Amino acid sequence: MVGPLIKRKDTPELLKDFEEEAMPFAPDLFRVAMFLKRNRDLAEDLAQETMMQAFKSFHRYKLGTNCKAWLTTIMYNTHYKQLKKQTRMQLVEDKDELIARTVPFEASVPERVTDEDVLAALEKVPQHFKEIVVLSDVEGFSYKEIAAVMDIPIGTVMSRLHRGRKILRNELALYARQFGIGIEDEERVLKAKGE
Amino acid sequence: MNCRDFQEIADSYLSDELLTETNHDMIRHMEACSACRDIIAARREIRTRLRSAVIASPLYRPDEGFEHLLLTRIKHDLGDRKPAARTSWFGLRPFAMAAGLLVVAMLSFVLFTNLDLNGSASKNYLVSNYAEESLLNIASGDHQHCAIDHNLQEPPVSLAEGDGRYAGLDGVVKKEFSTVLADHKLVEAHSCKFKDVTFAHLVMQGPNNTLSVLVAPSDKELGSVNEKIAEFASPSYRISKFDVEKDTVFVISTLQSEKNLKAAEALAVPLRDHFTKRKGVQTAMFAGPYYKFAFHRDS
Numbered sequence: 001m002v003g004p005l006i007k008r009k010d011t012p013e014l015l016k017d018f019e020e021e022a023m024p025f026a027p028d029l030f031r032v033a034m035f036l037k038r039n040r041d042l043a044e045d046l047a048q049e050t051m052m053q054a055f056k057s058f059h060r061y062k063l064g065t066n067c068k069a070w071l072t073t074i075m076y077n078t079h080y081k082q083l084k085k086q087t088r089m090q091l092v093e094d095k096d097e098l099i100a101r102t103v104p105f106e107a108s109v110p111e112r113v114t115d116e117d118v119l120a121a122l123e124k125v126p127q128h129f130k131e132i133v134v135l136s137d138v139e140g141f142s143y144k145e146i147a148a149v150m151d152i153p154i155g156t157v158m159s160r161l162h163r164g165r166k167i168l169r170n171e172l173a174l175y176a177r178q179f180g181i182g183i184e185d186e187e188r189v190l191k192a193k194g195e
Numbered sequence: 196m197n198c199r200d201f202q203e204i205a206d207s208y209l210s211d212e213l214l215t216e217t218n219h220d221m222i223r224h225m226e227a228c229s230a231c232r233d234i235i236a237a238r239r240e241i242r243t244r245l246r247s248a249v250i251a252s253p254l255y256r257p258d259e260g261f262e263h264l265l266l267t268r269i270k271h272d273l274g275d276r277k278p279a280a281r282t283s284w285f286g287l288r289p290f291a292m293a294a295g296l297l298v299v300a301m302l303s304f305v306l307f308t309n310l311d312l313n314g315s316a317s318k319n320y321l322v323s324n325y326a327e328e329s330l331l332n333i334a335s336g337d338h339q340h341c342a343i344d345h346n347l348q349e350p351p352v353s354l355a356e357g358d359g360r361y362a363g364l365d366g367v368v369k370k371e372f373s374t375v376l377a378d379h380k381l382v383e384a385h386s387c388k389f390k391d392v393t394f395a396h397l398v399m400q401g402p403n404n405t406l407s408v409l410v411a412p413s414d415k416e417l418g419s420v421n422e423k424i425a426e427f428a429s430p431s432y433r434i435s436k437f438d439v440e441k442d443t444v445f446v447i448s449t450l451q452s453e454k455n456l457k458a459a460e461a462l463a464v465p466l467r468d469h470f471t472k473r474k475g476v477q478t479a480m481f482a483g484p485y486y487k488f489a490f491h492r493d494s
Contacts, residue, residue: 015269015270018269019266023262023265023266026257026261026262026265027256027257027261027262030255030256030257030261031249031250031255031256034254034255035255044257044258044261047257047261047265048264048265048268051265051269052268052269052272055269055272113244115244115247115248115251115252116248118241118244118245118248119248119249119252119254122245122248122249133245134249136210137242137245137246138245138246138249138250142210142212143210143212158207161206162203162206165206165238168241168245169238169241172241
């Protein structure tokens with residue numbers, strides 16, 4: 001039995017689709033790349049490499065599906081490849097995980113903090129947690145999408161997100177305290193309620 | 196559900212990742228517990244603030260023109276990947292191959308050495324005053340078709356593969372533009388052909404502007420070794436032109452005339468120096484679909 005004949009698009013047509021579907025996500029890719037690379041030039045290179053790879057594989061992309069998740073997955077693959085080349089890939093549970101376990105309490109969100117305070121607090125979150133917090137809370141990916149993008153189990157996504165957000169809240173609470181902004185931590189709420 | 200359980204899964208609730216039934220439990224708990232309502236509100240607030248802070252921060256925003264730069268590279272990459280229609284010459288007999296190359300080389304060398312380098316320089320002219328086939332118009336056409344539309348008939352080749360005299364131009368341009376055009380980046384340095392004229396083409400990308408530096412052997416009508424920089428205008432572009440040794444340099448962009456001229460001024464002396472250093476050697480470069488051939492001679 002002969003399968004359906006698929007007419008492969010020619011290059012100008014592919015380029016047009018690519019411009020419409022993928023290019024609008026270039027700023028989002030750069031943002032994620034900044035969190036991965038911590039350096040503007042390297043982030044630009046990573047976003048660029050991602051787009052080049054994406055265009056080469058664009059004939060495999062199904063129009064109308066989640067293009068941003070598809071591009072981000074390519075970006076992570078490219079990033080991992082670069083890390084492997086640098087032979088610095090950490091294969092075991094790292095210090096970040098251990099630090100997270102020692103977080104003493106969970107605080108509620110301080111009020112009257114500025115954008116700069118929020119960004120400064122985010123900077124304090126260890127890299128592995130920060131990446132996932134950004135993918136979820138800034139880029140809006142679901143747990144399942146993050147697991148696919150990062151090629152890790154969904155349980156790991158959930159636990160890292162939980163820890164990452166907790167650290168972020170605590171950092172914000174600590175930051176706010178320095179400036180005398182009143183906060184009440186969630187642990188205290190629980191204690192007051194006898195839980 | 197108690198408050199501790201609630202707080203454990205509060206984030207998943209906000210991310211809409213809970214089962215419907217658990218969602219109902221959360222809502223029921225919030226109806227009865229004001230502290231947990233506050234916690235949900237606070238966590239929602241922090242997410243909103245985090246998202247808006249990151250997106251608004253210039254640190255996480257690419258430079259202006261980043262998307263255009265990406266597209267430019269993709270399009271040029273496409274050009275590079277087009278099949279070069281290479282058929283093996285190895286199967287041919289060496290003598291026949293050498294003889295063929297020699298004939299073509301000699302013919303091309305005659306053409307190369309007969310280039311008329313005399314003429315008069317122009318200033319403040321409109322491009323439309325010049326014949327369609329003049330080097331000035333061909334250069335602006337190359338800028339449009341290569342740097343902007345990426346639709347040249349022949350894919351560009353690297354500077355090294357093109358005319359050997361133009362090797363190293365990218366270094367000069369990059370260095371000189373680092374101050375006068377600090378917001379522009381060198382995105383391409385190649386040799387390309389438009390209307391039978393081969394140019395060394397350096398493309399700078401800046402915010403809302405693509406600038407081309409094009410270098411080609413001088414033409415009869417406009418070319419002359421003139422110290423002055425001539426300015427031209429077309430409906431779309433500003434063009435500054437000056438001569439160096441046996442070549443003409445064009446700086447073409449949508450920048451204001453003054454800025455375009457300033458860019459050309461920054462290049463004039465360094466490029467003259469660059470070409471003077473190479474004066475001792477003349478190179479004729481010939482290319483066909485299946486071969487490239489360079490001929491050098493002392494001047």
